[in-house]
Amino acid sequence: MTNKIRVTIWNEYFHEKENKKVAEVYPKGIHGAIADFLGEDGDMEIQTATLDQPEHGLTEEVLAGTDVLLWWGHKAHYDVKDEIVERVYQRVLEGMGLIVLHSAHHSKVFRKLMGTSCDLRWRESGEKERVWVVEQGHPIAEGLGDYFEIPQTEMYGERFEIPAPDCLVFISWFEGGEVFRSGCCYHRGKGKVFYFRPGHETFPIYYQPEVQQVIKNAVRWAKPIPTKSGSIPVYEPSKPLEPLS
Amino acid sequence: MTNKIRVTIWNEYFHEKENKKVAEVYPKGIHGAIADFLGEDGDMEIQTATLDQPEHGLTEEVLAGTDVLLWWGHKAHYDVKDEIVERVYQRVLEGMGLIVLHSAHHSKVFRKLMGTSCDLRWRESGEKERVWVVEQGHPIAEGLGDYFEIPQTEMYGERFEIPAPDCLVFISWFEGGEVFRSGCCYHRGKGKVFYFRPGHETFPIYYQPEVQQVIKNAVRWAKPIPTKSGSIPVYEPSKPLEPLS
Amino acid sequence: MTNKIRVTIWNEYFHEKENKKVAEVYPKGIHGAIADFLGEDGDMEIQTATLDQPEHGLTEEVLAGTDVLLWWGHKAHYDVKDEIVERVYQRVLEGMGLIVLHSAHHSKVFRKLMGTSCDLRWRESGEKERVWVVEQGHPIAEGLGDYFEIPQTEMYGERFEIPAPDCLVFISWFEGGEVFRSGCCYHRGKGKVFYFRPGHETFPIYYQPEVQQVIKNAVRWAKPIPTKSGSIPVYEPSKPLEPLS
Amino acid sequence: MTNKIRVTIWNEYFHEKENKKVAEVYPKGIHGAIADFLGEDGDMEIQTATLDQPEHGLTEEVLAGTDVLLWWGHKAHYDVKDEIVERVYQRVLEGMGLIVLHSAHHSKVFRKLMGTSCDLRWRESGEKERVWVVEQGHPIAEGLGDYFEIPQTEMYGERFEIPAPDCLVFISWFEGGEVFRSGCCYHRGKGKVFYFRPGHETFPIYYQPEVQQVIKNAVRWAKPIPTKSGSIPVYEPSKPLEPLS
Numbered sequence: 001m002t003n004k005i006r007v008t009i010w011n012e013y014f015h016e017k018e019n020k021k022v023a024e025v026y027p028k029g030i031h032g033a034i035a036d037f038l039g040e041d042g043d044m045e046i047q048t049a050t051l052d053q054p055e056h057g058l059t060e061e062v063l064a065g066t067d068v069l070l071w072w073g074h075k076a077h078y079d080v081k082d083e084i085v086e087r088v089y090q091r092v093l094e095g096m097g098l099i100v101l102h103s104a105h106h107s108k109v110f111r112k113l114m115g116t117s118c119d120l121r122w123r124e125s126g127e128k129e130r131v132w133v134v135e136q137g138h139p140i141a142e143g144l145g146d147y148f149e150i151p152q153t154e155m156y157g158e159r160f161e162i163p164a165p166d167c168l169v170f171i172s173w174f175e176g177g178e179v180f181r182s183g184c185c186y187h188r189g190k191g192k193v194f195y196f197r198p199g200h201e202t203f204p205i206y207y208q209p210e211v212q213q214v215i216k217n218a219v220r221w222a223k224p225i226p227t228k229s230g231s232i233p234v235y236e237p238s239k240p241l242e243p244l245s
Numbered sequence: 246m247t248n249k250i251r252v253t254i255w256n257e258y259f260h261e262k263e264n265k266k267v268a269e270v271y272p273k274g275i276h277g278a279i280a281d282f283l284g285e286d287g288d289m290e291i292q293t294a295t296l297d298q299p300e301h302g303l304t305e306e307v308l309a310g311t312d313v314l315l316w317w318g319h320k321a322h323y324d325v326k327d328e329i330v331e332r333v334y335q336r337v338l339e340g341m342g343l344i345v346l347h348s349a350h351h352s353k354v355f356r357k358l359m360g361t362s363c364d365l366r367w368r369e370s371g372e373k374e375r376v377w378v379v380e381q382g383h384p385i386a387e388g389l390g391d392y393f394e395i396p397q398t399e400m401y402g403e404r405f406e407i408p409a410p411d412c413l414v415f416i417s418w419f420e421g422g423e424v425f426r427s428g429c430c431y432h433r434g435k436g437k438v439f440y441f442r443p444g445h446e447t448f449p450i451y452y453q454p455e456v457q458q459v460i461k462n463a464v465r466w467a468k469p470i471p472t473k474s475g476s477i478p479v480y481e482p483s484k485p486l487e488p489l490s
Numbered sequence: 491m492t493n494k495i496r497v498t499i500w501n502e503y504f505h506e507k508e509n510k511k512v513a514e515v516y517p518k519g520i521h522g523a524i525a526d527f528l529g530e531d532g533d534m535e536i537q538t539a540t541l542d543q544p545e546h547g548l549t550e551e552v553l554a555g556t557d558v559l560l561w562w563g564h565k566a567h568y569d570v571k572d573e574i575v576e577r578v579y580q581r582v583l584e585g586m587g588l589i590v591l592h593s594a595h596h597s598k599v600f601r602k603l604m605g606t607s608c609d610l611r612w613r614e615s616g617e618k619e620r621v622w623v624v625e626q627g628h629p630i631a632e633g634l635g636d637y638f639e640i641p642q643t644e645m646y647g648e649r650f651e652i653p654a655p656d657c658l659v660f661i662s663w664f665e666g667g668e669v670f671r672s673g674c675c676y677h678r679g680k681g682k683v684f685y686f687r688p689g690h691e692t693f694p695i696y697y698q699p700e701v702q703q704v705i706k707n708a709v710r711w712a713k714p715i716p717t718k719s720g721s722i723p724v725y726e727p728s729k730p731l732e733p734l735s
Numbered sequence: 736m737t738n739k740i741r742v743t744i745w746n747e748y749f750h751e752k753e754n755k756k757v758a759e760v761y762p763k764g765i766h767g768a769i770a771d772f773l774g775e776d777g778d779m780e781i782q783t784a785t786l787d788q789p790e791h792g793l794t795e796e797v798l799a800g801t802d803v804l805l806w807w808g809h810k811a812h813y814d815v816k817d818e819i820v821e822r823v824y825q826r827v828l829e830g831m832g833l834i835v836l837h838s839a840h841h842s843k844v845f846r847k848l849m850g851t852s853c854d855l856r857w858r859e860s861g862e863k864e865r866v867w868v869v870e871q872g873h874p875i876a877e878g879l880g881d882y883f884e885i886p887q888t889e890m891y892g893e894r895f896e897i898p899a900p901d902c903l904v905f906i907s908w909f910e911g912g913e914v915f916r917s918g919c920c921y922h923r924g925k926g927k928v929f930y931f932r933p934g935h936e937t938f939p940i941y942y943q944p945e946v947q948q949v950i951k952n953a954v955r956w957a958k959p960i961p962t963k964s965g966s967i968p969v970y971e972p973s974k975p976l977e978p979l980s
Contacts, residue, residue, distance in 0.1 A: 093362060093406070095872060115360035115408075116434055117338060119477040127489050130976065132648045132669050136964050137830060137925045145963040146649065157483060158622045158661065159474070159636065161338070161434055163360075164411055166902065167922075171648065171661060171669045175977075177486030179622050179661045179669050187902075189361055189406055190872045228880040229404070229871050232364040238402060241422030241865065242910070244372050340627060375731065377893045377914050381719050382585060382680045390718040391894065403867045403906065404881065412656065412677075416893065416906060416914045420732070424867050424906045424914050432657075435627045473635040474626050486620065487665070583852060583896070605850035605898075606924055607828060609967040617979050647973060649964070651828070651924055653850075656899055667976030679851055679896055719894070722854040728892060731912030734862050 004045040005223050008066040009034050010058065012073040013050040015201040022201045030072050030199075030206060037212040044219065051076055056084050063087060068097035068219045071104045074201065078108075085109050093189025097222025099215065102199035105160075110195070113188050114162050120180070121157035127175040129153040131182055131198065131210075135169045140183060140194065140217045148210035154200045156180045162195070170214075172197060183214070190225070194218045249290040250468050253311040254279050255303065257318040258295040260446040267446045275317050275444075275451060282457040289464060296321055301329050308332060313342035313464045316349045319446065323353075330354050338434025342467025344460065347444035350405075355440070358433050359407050365425070366402035372420040374398040376427055376443065376455075380414045385428060385439065385462045393455035399445045401425045407440070415459075417442060428459070435470070439463045494535040495713050498556040499524050500548065502563040503540040505691040512691045520562050520689075520696060527702040534709065541566055546574050553577060558587035558709045561594045564691065568598075575599050583679025587712025589705065592689035595650075600685070603678050604652050610670070611647035617665040619643040621672055621688065621700075625659045630673060630684065630707045638700035644690045646670045652685070660704075662687060673704070680715070684708045739780040740958050743801040744769050745793065747808040748785040750936040757936045765807050765934075765941060772947040779954060786811055791819050798822060803832035803954045806839045809936065813843075820844050828924025832957025834950065837934035840895070845930065848923050849897050855915070856892035862910040864888040866917055866933065866945075870904045875918060875929065875952045883945035889935045891915045897930070905949075907932060918949070925960070929953045 011031035015022040026033050031048040038044050049057025051073075063069075069088065073080070085108040092098050092113060100110045105118045129150040133141045157178030163186070170183030182197035196214060199205045206212070256276035260267040271278050276293040283289050294302025296318075308314075314333065318325070330353040337343050337358060345355045350363045374395040378386045402423030408431070415428030427442035441459060444450050451457070501521035505512040516523050521538040528534050539547025541563075553559075559578065563570070575598040582588050582603060590600045595608045619640040623631045647668030653676070660673030672687035686704060689695050696702070746766035750757040761768050766783040773779050784792025786808075798804075804823065808815070820843040827833050827848060835845045840853045864885040868876045892913030898921070905918030917932035931949060934940050941947070 113360040115358040117477075119479050121477065121483040123482040123485065125482075125485065125489055127485070130667055130669075133962075133964060134648050134650075134671065135654065135922055136649060136962055137922050137927050137960055139960055141962055141964075142960045143962060146965060155483070155485075158624050159477065159626060160624075161477060163408065164432060164625065164658065166409055168654065168658070171671075173663060173667055173669045175485075175487065175489055176483075177620055177663055178483070179620075179663045181624065181661075187409060187870055187872050192872050225872055225874055225877045227868075227871055227876055227878060229868060229876075230881060232362075232366060232404065232406060234364050237368045237370075238366040238400070238421075238423070240368065240370065240372070240400075240420075242420065244370055244420055375912055375914075378717075378719060379893050379895075379916065380677055380899065381717055381894060382677050382682050382715055384715055386717055386719075387715045388717060391720060403869050404871060405869075409870065409903065413899065413903070416916075418908060418912055418914045422865055422908055424865075424908045426869065426906075432625055432627050437627050470627055470629055470632045472623075472626055472631055472633060474623060474631075475636060603850040605848040607967075609969050611967060611973040613972040613975065615972075615975065615979055617975070645973070645975075649967065651967060653898065654901055654922060665975075665977065665979055666973075668973070677899060722852075722856060722894065722896060724854050727858040727860075728856040728890070728911075728913070730858065730860065730862070730890075730910075732910065734860055734910055 004043055005219060006065055006067045007038060007044045007046045007070065007219055008062060009046065009048045009070045010072065011048065011050050012076045013052065014075050025202060025204050030201065033206045034070060034215065038216060038219065041216065051079060056080060058084050058088060060087065063091045066096055067224055068099065068222045070099040070101060071107055071109065072101045073107050074103035077106055080108055085112060089113065092191035092193065095190040095224035097191060097219070097224065098193045099218050099222060100193065100195045102197060105195065113193055116163060117161045120160045121178060123155040123176060125155055125176060126152040127155055129198065130173040131170050132173065133169065134171055135167055138167060138169050139221045140169050140214060142217050143213050144210060150198055150205055150208065152203050153198065153205065156197055192222045194222055249288055250464060251310055251312045252283055252289045252291045252315065252464055253307060254291065254293045254315045255317065256293065256295050257321045258297065259320050270447060270449050275446065278451045279315060279460065283461060283464065286461065296324060301325060303329050303333060305332065308336045308341070311341055312469055313344065313467045315344040315346060316352055316354065317346045318352045319348035322351055325353055330357065334358065337436035337438065340435040340469035342436060342464070342469065343438045344463050344467060345438065345440045347442060350440065358438055361408060362406045365405045366423060368400040368421060370400055370421060371397040372400055374443065375418040376415050377418065378414065379416055380412055383412060383414050384466045385414050385459060387462050388458050389455060395443055395450055395453065397448050398443065398450065401442055437467045439467055494533055495709060496555055496557045497528060497534045497536045497560065497709055498552060499536065499538045499560045500562065501538065501540050502566045503542065504565050515692060515694050520691065523696045524560060524705065528706060528709065531706065541569060546570060548574050548578060550577065553581045553586070556586055557714055558589060558712045560589040560591060561597055561599065562591045563597045564593035567596055570598055575602065579603065582681035582683065585680040585714035587681060587709070587714065588683045589708050589712060590683065590685045592687060595685065603683055606653060607651045610650045611668060613645040613666060615645055615666060616642040617645055619688065620663040621660050622663065623659065624661055625657055628657060628659050629711045630659050630704060632707050633703050634700060640688055640695055640698065642693050643688065643695065646687055682712045684712055739778055740954060741800055741802045742773060742779045742781045742805065742954055743797060744781065744783045744805045745807065746783065746785050747811045748787065749810050760937060760939050765936065768941045769805060769950065773951060773954065776951065786814060791815060793819050793823060795822065798826045801831055802959055803834060803957045805834040805836060806842055806844065807836045808842045809838035812841055815843055820847060824848065827926035827928065830925040830959035832926060832954070832959065833928045834953050834957060835928065835930045837932060840930065848928055851898060852896045855895045856913060858890040858911060860890055860911060861887040862890055864933065865908040866905050867908065868904065869906055870902055873902060873904050874956045875904050875949060877952050878948050879945060885933055885940055885943065887938050888933065888940065891932055927957045929957055
């Protein structure tokens with residue numbers, strides 16, 4: 001029995017195989033790069049899963065053994081089978097943490113959990129982004145300064161069609177004139193969801209220390225909270241806890 | 246051209262036709278009872294729609310001419326066609342208000358907008374409910390006192406598996422020992438959603454003045470806000486608003 | 491008896507008398523400029539008040555007759571008497587709306603209502619600001635597009651040390667690299683508070699149509715909600731509403 | 736150097752010395768009872784402080800060495816010196832956690848941090864309270880079931896005049912017919928504040944396992960987050976991070 005946080009990193013793993021430039025930036029795949037730095041501190045037990053595996057690598061067993069799932073996808077959101085989306089969704093409601101990275105804003109599971117389109121403005125421009133911390137007492141801001149910069153990035157701009165986050169941790173500034181809610185926390189069922197904007201397949205963003213710090217912080221924040229609460233008895237009436245007149 | 250709020254009241258309209266007791270309480274149907282009191286003040290233009298109509302009465306045309314939709318359903322949530330659910334959902338994101346009444350917590354469209362199960366505890370017990378106002382400055386609390394009572398009701402209890410509301414207006418106390426978040430406001434896309442717990446097919450709750458007041462308030466709060474904002478250009482990159490270096 | 495919203499515009503009214511440049515931009519004072527455009531639509535009854543008047547123009551009588559108070563101050567926050575601050579504060583808790591403009595972020599009454607320092611970064615640079623609408627369904631966003639620009643402004647940057655707003659309506663982008671939560675809604679007691687960043691004594695920002703639109707919208711949103719709720723009986727125990735065992 | 740959370744428990748310590756019944760329930764004082772159970776798990780380093788000590792036991796040095804401060808007061812809120820309130824308040828904005836217990840809802844520091852009256856209904860009746868968990872994924876709910884009961888308590892009822900919490904974790908049901916937001920989380924500056932309702936001087940509530948669990952959870956949640964963020968340069972303009980045109 002381990003006290004480590006059991007992390008599964010899911011990657012669409014498409015660009016890295018199709019595009020030489022991406023393969024050079026992320027030779028082990030984006031999931032491999034993330035696995036490397038999440039493993040550094042020794043408090044996480046890490047596995048990866050990809051779209052092309054059976055059941056996209058997210059079998060009942062894998063998910064049952066996952067405390068926090070990270071999700072990276074971009075081109076192939078519609079190739080993710082609905083039954084796997086449903087399975088991940090149910091696990092979040094049961095308590096599993098979910099970290100949604102960059103272009104996974106349009107993943108089926110994030111849209112299902114948000115209840116909105118999650119549409120946004122975008123531009124692949126390699127411009128500068130500055131990520132400002134607006135809730136400095138939040139555990140996901142641990143170790144950061146007032147802001148950090150990403151020298152070259154894809155732009156994502158408002159309006160980001162999401163529900164107002166339970167806690168807004170980061171707001172990004174872009175060289176081209178846009179802003180974006182870049183770090184958004186949500187409770188969904190017994191689970192927690194964190195959307196984190198930075199990260200792209202052609203820029204080496206997941207090698208940047210601040211980005212790595214945020215993702216580590218997010219995993220620790222999103223881990224399930226053990227409770228004795230039962231499941232809600234949907235089809236059976238609840239007995240009164242007090243005498244009725 | 247009218248300045249009135251264009252309201253459509255949707256009712257599953259099942260119990261009233263199948264159950265004599267319900268028919269006695271709501272001889273015009275629940276939608277008819279709601280239409281009667283919403284029409285009193287002259288600021289709303291009201292139509293109704295029911296499950297058994299073609300397209301459940303919610304054609305593209307009807308929805309295009311609806312500012313605020315009220316939804317009552319209970320037994321037949323799964324008989325509502327997915328394409329109509331999708332149509333209502335899109336209209337909410339575009340700005341239409343949605344008032345979700347009582348057992349419609351389990352309607353497909355509310356669950357889709359919330360991103361959670363919307364499960365809860367329940368008991369058909371005819372017990373007393375006391376609805377406390379916790380945000381007295383909110384327009385949905387207009388005209389109310391510190392609380393109001395419903396002499397006989399079905400109990401709904403926590404945990405209500407919803408996202409934390411953007412604004413929590415009411416909390417209910419139940420004789421049998423439970424509490425419930427009974428008035429919950431949400432922004433979704435450009436639209437607003439209000440969930441209101443009270444209301445049942447066999448108790449004459451929609452004839453109670455405080456309940457009628459809340460529903461009127463909610464319609465006025467939920468009406469669309471005219472803006473000049475465009476649709477988000479999902480498939481096309483945005484041009485930079487500032488020169489890029 | 492009037493149905494109009496009774497608005498009082500409070501201005502420190504210092505810069506306009508001391509600084510020729512400011513006097514040229516706002517010959518009637520900032521309060522005069524705001525009074526002019528708020529009066530345009532005929533739904534508001536407007537008076538003004540300034541620091542140098544007896545009781546700063548905010549007598550018990552004036553405040554009792556005010557539905558929404560606008561506050562502009564900058565240099566003389568510490569000259570506002572504590573008893574007047576307390577009086578305004580109590581009126582907000584009782585239901586009066588408060589619109590806090592630009593440098594009034596550091597006014598005594600806003601800090602008291604927020605419970606934080608309300609500190610921020612700043613720079614008088616005449617740079618460009620772009621105000622993005624992030625909650626398009628909110629009444630304070632009525633009539634706006636996706637964003638609006640202020641050609642020359644003072645910069646205010648994060649971290650803005652405020653409590654997370656109940657609703658965040660605007661986020662600003664600044665040419666110099668900062669972002670800012672520029673439109674923040676709060677409930678406090680029975681009253682509503684809106685902080686709006688744009689506006690400065692040397693730039694003609696209060697003549698800009700979008701800025702005027704936002705301030706009009708905010709006044710309408712902040713007006714008191716009539717209720718039958720009583721005052722909370724602090725020194726007397728409440729009688730049980732149900733029999734105790 | 737320790738990795739333990741440095742906890743200071745502040746108690747007014749008045750009832751225990753004046754009232755024999757209270758002294759029997761809490762022979763070491765309420766602070767002593769809390770110190771006993773917080774010390775059980777070995778992850779906290781605990782000290783206590785009381786009103787009658789010099790500077791109420793909250794010297795600059797004590798506060799500088801405190802990660803999380805617990806506050807219990809009831810009769811003597813107005814005997815707490817304003818300069819000590821200011822000192823505690825500043826430390827919260829700098830990052831210190833604050834756990835506000837029961838009747839400390841009316842303490843000067845909590846009211847200052849909330850910006851509202853924090854008034855509520857109350858009744859010393861010895862009635863039953865049932866505390867429902869409404870956000871089961873929150874770390875303060877760790878180890879709890881769907882609800883827990885307090886057999887005999889003082890009633891606190893809505894409307895509790897507070898700002899809407901950043902996260903609402905508990906709602907209480909009372910035998911006499913009221914409800915109450917019993918577990919409320921707030922960010923203030925870099926610090927976190929948790930208000931927890933249960934607890935009274937004449938009922939042995941702080942010996943109840945669920946109550947002890949909640950307070951332990953809250954201390955762990957409220958501990959400061961180490962960051963590299965600087966203090967906000969209030970009196971000096973910020974240099975632009977980007978070239979201005």
